[in-house]
Amino acid sequence: MTPPRVLVVDDEEDFLETMVNRLKRRGLEAKGALSGPEALQMIAAESFDVVVLDVRMPGMDGIEVLREIKNRWPFLEVIMLTGHGSVESGIQGMRLGAFDYVMKPADLEDLLGKILQAHERRSLRED
Amino acid sequence: MKSSPWIRWVVAWMGVGLSGLGSLGLFLWEGGPWVISSLGLGIGLCWAAMASLYMQLRKSQRERAILDSKIVQSHKLAALGELSAGIAHEINNPLAVIGREAELMLHLLESSSQEGETSRQELLESVREVASQVERCREITQNLLNFARKMEPVFQKVDVNRLVEDMVKLVERETQGKGIQILREYDKHLEPIRTDPPGLRQVILNLLNNARQAMEQGGTIEVRTKASSSGGAEIMIRDTGCGIPQEQLPRIFDPFFTTKAHGKGTGLGLSICHGIVDRLGGRIRVKSRVGLGSTFVVELPSHPSGLEKGS
Numbered sequence: 001m002t003p004p005r006v007l008v009v010d011d012e013e014d015f016l017e018t019m020v021n022r023l024k025r026r027g028l029e030a031k032g033a034l035s036g037p038e039a040l041q042m043i044a045a046e047s048f049d050v051v052v053l054d055v056r057m058p059g060m061d062g063i064e065v066l067r068e069i070k071n072r073w074p075f076l077e078v079i080m081l082t083g084h085g086s087v088e089s090g091i092q093g094m095r096l097g098a099f100d101y102v103m104k105p106a107d108l109e110d111l112l113g114k115i116l117q118a119h120e121r122r123s124l125r126e127d
Numbered sequence: 128m129k130s131s132p133w134i135r136w137v138v139a140w141m142g143v144g145l146s147g148l149g150s151l152g153l154f155l156w157e158g159g160p161w162v163i164s165s166l167g168l169g170i171g172l173c174w175a176a177m178a179s180l181y182m183q184l185r186k187s188q189r190e191r192a193i194l195d196s197k198i199v200q201s202h203k204l205a206a207l208g209e210l211s212a213g214i215a216h217e218i219n220n221p222l223a224v225i226g227r228e229a230e231l232m233l234h235l236l237e238s239s240s241q242e243g244e245t246s247r248q249e250l251l252e253s254v255r256e257v258a259s260q261v262e263r264c265r266e267i268t269q270n271l272l273n274f275a276r277k278m279e280p281v282f283q284k285v286d287v288n289r290l291v292e293d294m295v296k297l298v299e300r301e302t303q304g305k306g307i308q309i310l311r312e313y314d315k316h317l318e319p320i321r322t323d324p325p326g327l328r329q330v331i332l333n334l335l336n337n338a339r340q341a342m343e344q345g346g347t348i349e350v351r352t353k354a355s356s357s358g359g360a361e362i363m364i365r366d367t368g369c370g371i372p373q374e375q376l377p378r379i380f381d382p383f384f385t386t387k388a389h390g391k392g393t394g395l396g397l398s399i400c401h402g403i404v405d406r407l408g409g410r411i412r413v414k415s416r417v418g419l420g421s422t423f424v425v426e427l428p429s430h431p432s433g434l435e436k437g438s
Binding site for chain 1: 273274276277281282283293296297324325328329332333336399
């Protein structure tokens with residue numbers, strides 16, 4: 001199986017950089033976007049398998065981005081990053097088709113396991 | 128079942144008739160005690176009255192069931208109507224453009240002998256426009272197909288305990304400091320099952336959220352997992368909340384049925400859960416007592432039989 005192509009979306013620059021680097025070190029093809037619109041542009045331009053998406057971002061928030069992603073690329077898997085996680089946004093995310101969520105500060109092993117499962121789901125769907 | 132009301136009528140009036148006749152006969156033949164005769168008549172009349180009440184009750188129940196299913200049906204039809212109108216509208220626009228371009232091409236071709244090069248250019252543009260509109264239609268139908276495919280479960284190996292615990296942790300963040308305690312009892316020997324992870328997450332999260340909302344005054348949510356008798360998994364979520372009235376239990380999985388305050392629920396949560404569990408090849412059961420709480424049990428097979436996608 002080819003390594004998952006992951007896009008991490010978060011408005012905190014430090015967090016984003018660290019996360020992308022850690023994922024790369026674990027053999028994943030990872031890239032970062034600092035906002036929803038930037039993420040959508042990147043997804044339109046190149047293909048990704050899994051998006052790791054922060055729920056809380058200024059401007060276009062994670063739920064809006066998720067809705068847009070699922071609308072345009074229904075089989076792209078999305079894992080939500082919840083900071084001050086609320087059940088409502090969690091349920092809303094799941095209902096809108098998010099694959100799973102991870103609580104911030106995200107545990108790398110936990111996130112990695114979820115990314116791999118999301119990637120497997122995507123490849124099962126492709127055939 | 129259709130003939131049964133008539134049969135009951137006949138039986139009821141036969142009852143009256145027989146007891147009346149019997150008591151009359153007893154009275155005439157033996158000149159016997161009038162008490163017994165009138166008792167017989169009384170019993171007969173009671174029988175008739177009860178039978179007729181019973182029939183009225185059955186009739187109104189039947190009418191209510193028909194009405195309920197008609198309401199659900201009309202909601203479904205309304206949703207379907209809206210969807211079809213949307214699709215028709217989406218496809219009509221490109222069709223209109225294609226029609227217009229076809230007319231233009233026809234006109235250009237009919238008069239092409241005189242104007243050579245310009246009409247060739249215009250023809251090319253028209254054909255390009257048609258091709259792009261056809262592409263738009265293709266996108267619309269592709270979206271529809273995707274929408275249908277999106278509903279299909281994808282089965283993956285799932286550690287049920289872990290999945291449930293993830294959802295419990297999320298809900299626990301909300302319940303902290305609100306007098307709601309969450310007790311866990313996970314079966315350590317529970318084997319992983321093959322199911323659709325995001326679908327199951329949605330079900331568990333919905334049930335936990337309902338439990339939380341049923342206990343505005345605080346209480347306890349109990350979450351338990353165990354192996355089911357058929358080798359799959361059973362997940363139980365019990366709350367000590369307000370409970371569901373007995374007469375509403377049969378309807379709680381119906382779409383748009385809700386007991387929550389206006390604006391608090393759409394009445395879709397449990398019907399969505401039911402739909403998902405159904406697609407996963409499982410079952411969802413409920414037990415509830417008003418004032419004591421509700422228990423939901425989700426039973427899932429270890430493998431989906433016959434509908435598995437992927438390996």
